[in-house]
Amino acid sequence: MNIISRTVWILSIVSLLTDVASEMLYPIMPLYLKNIGFSVILIGTLEGFAEAIAGLSKGYFGKLSDLKGKRVPFVQFGYLLSAISKPIMGILPYPTWVFLSRTLDRFGKGLRTGARDALLSDEANQETKGTVFGFHRAMDTFGAVLGPTFALVYLHFYPENYAFLFLFAGIPGLLAFFVSGFLKEKTKPVRNVEGNVSILSYFTYWKDAPSKYKRLITGLLIFGIANSSDLFLLLLLKTKGAQDSFVIGIYIFYNLVYALFSFPIGLMADRVGLIRTLLIGLFLFCSVYAGMAFAENSIQFYLLFFLYGLYAAATEGVAKALISNIVPESDTATAIGTFAGLGSISALFASYLGGIIWFYMGAQSMFFFSAILTFGVIVYFARYGNALSLQKS
Structure with missing residues (x-):
């Protein structure tokens, strides 16, 4: 069996190119x-607001994709919006336009994510979901290596000249949109729905969702409150005296x-099991955030960011694989989108709360708070995780 199909390859290459564009800017x-x-x-508010836009739109467009039985148009247009958003921030470095640029970028992500993940899910079965989503995450994140590497080399020659990077990031973004044109639509049944789908109507899915889905999402949402923007990790390095090259270099690492x-x-x-892998990832996150409260030298920072990379590899794709295994195939985009919509509330609260705790109580308190809350989520999944079998309810 060819586990990594043509569609998985195309989506993975598109994600790689998009991450080259996004991640050369992120650090x-x-x-x-x-x-x-x-x-x-304000940084925390910006990131929380941007992620809220992404999450709410993921839910809406995920449901719309399921109802219309189409995936590819949502994927293509979503990547196009993200591509054209990048240069705006470099051309117009003013708060209103920065918010607009980040909102447009995250809206594009929301437009494409549910449909894209449903396409990936359709290319796998219950025994290969972890492999397919893991391969996609690997390619996606390889772009997150290439992008910051380019930024690091560029800033070596042109220190603090950030604006050009925002303009250049539009090129790989547009290439991603071009490659997405090779995707082929699979015929899906169209549901009979009266009226229009409102931006919040997908929340009704929670009422009818499988109990296993609700239990899984509850734990993930609580973790979302602990998981503030990664920008705070990079900002911590900067406040401890790290140079721009070190901050970007460790992000590449x-x-x-x-x-x-x-x-x-x-x-x-x-x-070994998706839930067990998720637990390992959460434990790594807890360890990293507790360690960041005390880390002072480059060796400690590199060790913690190594563990942070393992955490990310063990959670994001695994969580989506779990969701797609629990819910009916016809609801995949809606289920992932609903999780994203609810998660957007957690993201907004997490980033804003993180900024408030940092500002009034210090960075150490913020990282301790995240570690303690994540430990509580580990206990929750350790107790109830066995109920989340791979069989759909």
Whole structure:
């Protein structure tokens, strides 16, 4: 059996190109925002708001994709929006336009994510979900290695000249849109629905969702409150005296670990169990955030970011594989989108709360809070995780 199909390859290459564009900007984002006058609270608010837009739109368009029985148009247009959003921030470095750019980028992500993950799910069975999602995450994250590497080389020659990177990021973004044109639509049944689908109507899915889905999502949403934006990790390095090159370099290292381990951890998850793998990932997150409260030198930071890469490889793709195994195939995009919509509330609260705790109580308190809350989620899944079998309810 050819587990990695043509569709999986195309989606993975598209994600790789998109991440080249996005991730060459991500590690410099807190540096750029502080450079144009954003406070740590405003940075947290921006990221929380952007993720809220992404999450709410994921739910809406995920449901719409299921109802219309189409995936590819949502994927293609979503990547196009993200591509054209990048140059805006470099051309117009003002708070209103920065918010607009991040909102457009996250809206594009919301438009495509549910449909894209449903396409991936359709290319796998219950025994290969971890492998397929793990391979996609590996390719996606390899782009997150190439992008910051380019940024690091560029800033070596042109220190603090950030604007050009935002303009250049539009090129790989548009290439991703072009490659997405090779996707072929699979015929899906169209549901008979009266009226229009509202932006919040997908929340009704929670009422009828399988109990296993509700139990899984409850734990993931609580974890979402602990998991504030990664920008805070990079900002912590900067506040401890790290140079721009070190901040970008360690972010590249983290993504390299994430990329290299996503596929083998996905294979492992199909063998040892998705829930067990998720628990390992959460334990790694807890350890990293507790450790960041005390880390002071480069060796400690590299060790923690290595573990952080393993955490990411063991959770994101695995969580989606779990969701797609629990719900009926016809509801895959809606189920993932609903999780994203609810998760957007957690993301908004997490980033805003993280900024508030940091501002008033210090960075150490913020990282301790995340570690303690995540430990509670580990206890929750350790107790109830066995109920989340791979069989659909």
